[in-house]
Amino acid sequence: xxxxxxxxxxxxxxxxxxxxxxxxxxxxxxxxxxxxxxxxxxxxxxxxxxxxxxxxxxxxxxxxxxxxxxxxxxxxxxxxxxxxxxxxxxxxxxxxxxxxxxxxxxxxxxxxxxxxxxxxxxxxxxxxxxxxxxxxxxxxxxxxxxxxxxxxxxxxxxxxxxxxxxxxxxxxxxxxxxxxxxxxxxxxxxxxxxxxxxxxxxxxxxxxxxxxxxxxxxxxxxxxxxxxxxxxxxxxxxxxxxxxxxxxxxxxxxxxxxxxxxxxxxxxxxxxx
Amino acid sequence: xxxxxxxxxxxxxxxxxxxxxxxxxxxxxxxxxxxxxxxxxxxxxxxxxxxxxxxxxxxxxxxxxxxxxxxxxxxxxxxxxxxxxxxxxxxxxxxxxxxxxxxxxxxxxxxxxxxxxxxxxxxxxxxxxxxxxxxxxxxxxxxxxxxxxxxxxxxxxxxxxxxxxxxxxxxxxxxxxxxxxxxxxxxxxxxxxxxxxxxxxxxxxxxxxxxxxxxxxxxxxxxxxxxxxxxxxxxxxxxxxxxxxxxxxxxxxxxxxxxxxxxxxxxxxx
Numbered sequence: 001x002x003x004x005x006x007x008x009x010x011x012x013x014x015x016x017x018x019x020x021x022x023x024x025x026x027x028x029x030x031x032x033x034x035x036x037x038x039x040x041x042x043x044x045x046x047x048x049x050x051x052x053x054x055x056x057x058x059x060x061x062x063x064x065x066x067x068x069x070x071x072x073x074x075x076x077x078x079x080x081x082x083x084x085x086x087x088x089x090x091x092x093x094x095x096x097x098x099x100x101x102x103x104x105x106x107x108x109x110x111x112x113x114x115x116x117x118x119x120x121x122x123x124x125x126x127x128x129x130x131x132x133x134x135x136x137x138x139x140x141x142x143x144x145x146x147x148x149x150x151x152x153x154x155x156x157x158x159x160x161x162x163x164x165x166x167x168x169x170x171x172x173x174x175x176x177x178x179x180x181x182x183x184x185x186x187x188x189x190x191x192x193x194x195x196x197x198x199x200x201x202x203x204x205x206x207x208x209x210x211x212x213x214x215x216x217x218x219x220x221x222x223x224x225x226x227x228x229x230x231x232x233x234x235x236x237x238x239x240x241x242x243x244x245x246x247x248x249x250x251x252x253x254x255x256x257x258x259x260x261x262x263x264x265x266x267x268x269x270x271x272x273x
Numbered sequence: 274x275x276x277x278x279x280x281x282x283x284x285x286x287x288x289x290x291x292x293x294x295x296x297x298x299x300x301x302x303x304x305x306x307x308x309x310x311x312x313x314x315x316x317x318x319x320x321x322x323x324x325x326x327x328x329x330x331x332x333x334x335x336x337x338x339x340x341x342x343x344x345x346x347x348x349x350x351x352x353x354x355x356x357x358x359x360x361x362x363x364x365x366x367x368x369x370x371x372x373x374x375x376x377x378x379x380x381x382x383x384x385x386x387x388x389x390x391x392x393x394x395x396x397x398x399x400x401x402x403x404x405x406x407x408x409x410x411x412x413x414x415x416x417x418x419x420x421x422x423x424x425x426x427x428x429x430x431x432x433x434x435x436x437x438x439x440x441x442x443x444x445x446x447x448x449x450x451x452x453x454x455x456x457x458x459x460x461x462x463x464x465x466x467x468x469x470x471x472x473x474x475x476x477x478x479x480x481x482x483x484x485x486x487x488x489x490x491x492x493x494x495x496x497x498x499x500x501x502x503x504x505x506x507x508x509x510x511x512x513x514x515x516x517x518x519x520x521x522x523x524x525x526x527x528x529x530x531x532x533x534x535x536x537x538x539x540x541x542x543x
Contacts, residue, residue, distance in 0.1 A: 052415045060413035088310035145322035258400035
């Protein structure tokens with residue numbers, strides 16, 4: 001935008017327009033056109049039975065009506081069992097997952113590990129990140145049988161992909177001068193890890209472990225659907241028996257616990273950092 | 274740093290004695306909780322199955338090799354469905370998330386009560402997993418892609434709105450004030466003062482969530498909500514392990530590609 005000096009006779013430019021978000025016009029238009037073609041294709045091939053969906057709306061209304069009022073009393077014992085199982089599962093799988101993540105995370109940090117260790121550990125992280133906890137849980141159920149142990153294994157493996165990756169990234173981003181200072185004192189490898197690296201990554205890692213506990217609790221509600229125990233199994237049973245009022249109560253309890261956990265983890269993370 | 278006087282001169286410690294005790298006590302409580310939790314799980318576990326697991330793993334692993342490559346011809350359609358579920362779900366989520374985020378951000382919310390409602394929408398959408406959303410929506414819309422798309426959309430609203438409203442709260446207020454000083458109306462302030470500042474955040478969030486949604490939409494088929502999960506469920510139920518390994522390979526490749534795309538796009542935006 002050029003501004004003319006007053007009195008130069010030129011009119012003041014008043015044709016300013018907001019610059020577009022993507023500056024390159026070719027890129028901008030190809031993204032817009034590409035998106036339009038994609039949407040057309042996607043809607044064209046989406047095999048949606050609109051009649052069925054329209055029929056479903058009144059059914060949905062009845063379905064939602066069946067949720068109210070939530071029934072907390074009839075299956076209270078089963079619900080508490082499921083919730084405690086989920087909480088135990090979340091706690092244990094977070095601990096086990098983090099314990100496994102520490103060596104893997106150390107190995108996956110570029111500035112710590114030799115090339116082949118780095119690649120191996122990155123491979124492990126990538127593998128566990130790719131598959132959602134539910135797929136891991138399906139296989140865990142096949143191997144360990146129904147129940148919370150399968151869920152525990154699935155969530156622990158899921159934790160590795162999350163925690164080890166962030167730990168490795170944190171180690172890669174740490175200040176190298178402190179690590180060098182400790183090394184210059186003649187520290188052994190373990191002393192070096194303990195005094196140079198651990199104090200630098202600790203605050204963030206404590207926060208992340210609480211966050212992961214939160215995620216694991218949430219995921220424990222779904223691994224139950226494929227047989228991994230916990231509140232998800234209770235919820236699935238409630239759905240299958242068409243006891244929607246109980247299902248509503250379970251969902252409300254899950255939401256309440258997640259809210260509480262989120263609040264606590266936010267508070268704790270603020271306190272640690 | 275506390276200094277203790279001993280017979281052989283002063284000694285420096287990292288922590289005071291009481292602080293050290295407090296930390297030990299914390300560890301003790303933590304260990305007790307962990308032991309109790311472990312006991313809760315272990316009494317519901319049939320240990321015979323767990324001991325048998327390595328043999329089972331070797332058995333299933335053996336049956337999964339080699340992946341049935343010819344099965345690929347039947348997987349293209351489910352992959353396309355999975356991509357559509359993730360992409361359209363993200364689009365739905367972003368459309369709903371924008372007003373929710375503006376209602377939830379402290380500096381743009383019309384009223385504190387509206388803010389509370391918006392926060393409640395965010396939290397409840399985030400706490401209910403997409404698989405549970407899908408489970409409910411399959412009851413309403415019948416099995417298929419539509420239920421999956423809406424499930425992904427509803428699940429992502431909370432995530433997108435949360436990150437977006439945090440972005441809105443962090444904007445530079447001087448710019449908004451400058452626009453206001455020109456006599457701009459509320460809508461103009463929004464369009465020229467706030468939106469340009471959060472647009473990169475918005476695009477970044479969209480791509481980030483899309484990447485997560487690809488991963489989540491691979492499992493929705495387990496409850497009948499379309500996509501590649503349907504094939505996976507069918508193959509597992511019919512014990513067609515070579516098909517299962519082929520599907521897992523396809524999921525692996527899809528996720529890696531989507532992660533790469535998302536990283537590239539986010540790198541270009543930010």
